[in-house]
Amino acid sequence: MGKNRMTRQERELRAQKKKKRRRRRVVVLIAELIILAVLCVVAYGMFKLDLLNHSFFDEESILNNGVNQEGFKNVALFGTDNRAGETSGVRSDCIIVASINTNTKEVNMLSVYRDTMLLQEDGYFDKANSAYATGGPEAAINMLNRNLDLDITDYVTVNFLALADAVDQLGGIDLELTDEEVVHMNNYCVETSEITGKDYERIEPETAGTYHLNGVQAVSYARIRYTAGGDFTRTSRQRLVIEKLVEKAKQADLLTINRVIDAVFPEISTSFTTSELIGLAADVFSYQLGENSGFPFDLEMPESVPGYTGSYVVPADLEGNVRKAHAFLFGKENYEPTETVREISAQLSDMTGIYGVENDVDSTQESATDSVE
Structure with missing residues (x-):
């Protein structure tokens, strides 16, 4: 009888041990599946x-005037208007310095007006x-570092098609347009559609309002420079489109993000390595x-510059503008700007006869009425 009782106890103990082993195996299996899933995501x-x-x-x-913006990661963002078959000699119509505060994760953007007279x-x-x-992105980075005392080492370049694809894959963006903007956007859409091979619908009647824009329309909106403020207002539109895209991307599901990646990534050129991009992506949200x-914050647009043809945006005291850029x-x-910037500033002022203005930042930029070629 006692023997039978012990046998039952042994069986119960063995049963309990088996359950524990099964639970351990299940836990290990789940852990392995999680690790496998993570590895698959990283590999993907x-x-x-x-x-x-x-x-x-x-x-x-890469030049940087010996400066180091500790605590910040500065990246040059270039937007090009490549036409079909163009692979070299393409100008960057959009030039943005994106400065990432590595502690707060805040990103400030400074557009450099494309017609700004700077030392090459x-x-x-x-x-x-x-x-x-x-000289491609390398020369463009050096130009920014040389004239603005920056330490940029990386860039991202996108063309019209990449921006249009991103907008379309994210379902379009909503923007408030003036009467003028609607008219000019409709006009730009013709060429943008030809360049990207994508369709659009004209906005008619051409009246002010809030519109849901597709890729061609959003790119065309970002290209407008024939309104008050000219190229200055255009850079503001470019930054607004970027802000709208970031908002939509943060709300998108993984399937949508995957479609954006598949469509846009082949149209992007960058100096970032794969591991660097993974590191940046870890903090994306x-x-x-x-x-x-x-x-420049303070500027003038003279009718002519001695020894040069065409019109330019001239920094009114480059040295002072660089101070404001670093404050921003x-x-x-x-x-205090480096000796390199001070020398460039003096040379530019002597050559153009433009030494400085008394206007504040906002009034200077808003007073400009035309862009320059």
Whole structure:
């Protein structure tokens, strides 16, 4: 009898041990599945990132005037208007310095007006957007670092098709347009549609209102420069479109994000490595768009510049403008520009006869009425 009782106890103990082992096996299996899933996501992400066109620089080829914006990651964003078959000599119609505060994750954006007269690699002054045409993103980064005392080492370039695809895959964006903007957007849509191969519908009647824009329309809106403020207002529109896209992307599901990646990544060129992009993507939902503005803050648009043809945006005291840029991007109110910037500023002022203005930032930019070619 006692023997039978022990047997039952042994059986119960064995049964309990089996249940514990099964539970352990289940826990281990679940852990393995989670790890496998994570590895699959990382592998999938790396596969998708390989769709990007990577272009790496020799570190020694990037200039930075010896400065270091500690606590910030500065990235150059270029927007090009490549026409069919164009692969070189393309100017960057959109030039934005995106400064990421690595502690707060806040991103401030500073648009450099494409017609701004700045010192180029060949030692001559020219429009800011000519740097990309003559030497690609490397020369454009050096132009920004040289004239603004920045430490940019990475860039992202997108063309019209990438922006249009992103807008379409995210379901379009809502924008409030004036009467003028509707008219000019409709006109730009003709060429944008030809460049991207994508369709659109004209807005008729051409009256002010809030409209849901598709990719072609959003790109065309960002290209408008024939309204009050000219190129200055256009850069504001470009930043607004970026803000709207970020808002839509944060609300999108994974399936939608996947479609955006598949459509847009092949149209993007960047100097970031796959591992660097994965690192940045880890904090993607922590990023917050901060302030945005345009450079130069104080400027003049003379009818002519001695020795140059065409019209230019001339910084009124480049040195002072760089101080304001560092206050805006990095919160450095008492920044002292490097000797390189001071020399460029003096050379530019002597050449143009433009030394400074008394206007404040807002009145200076808003007073401009026309863009320049």
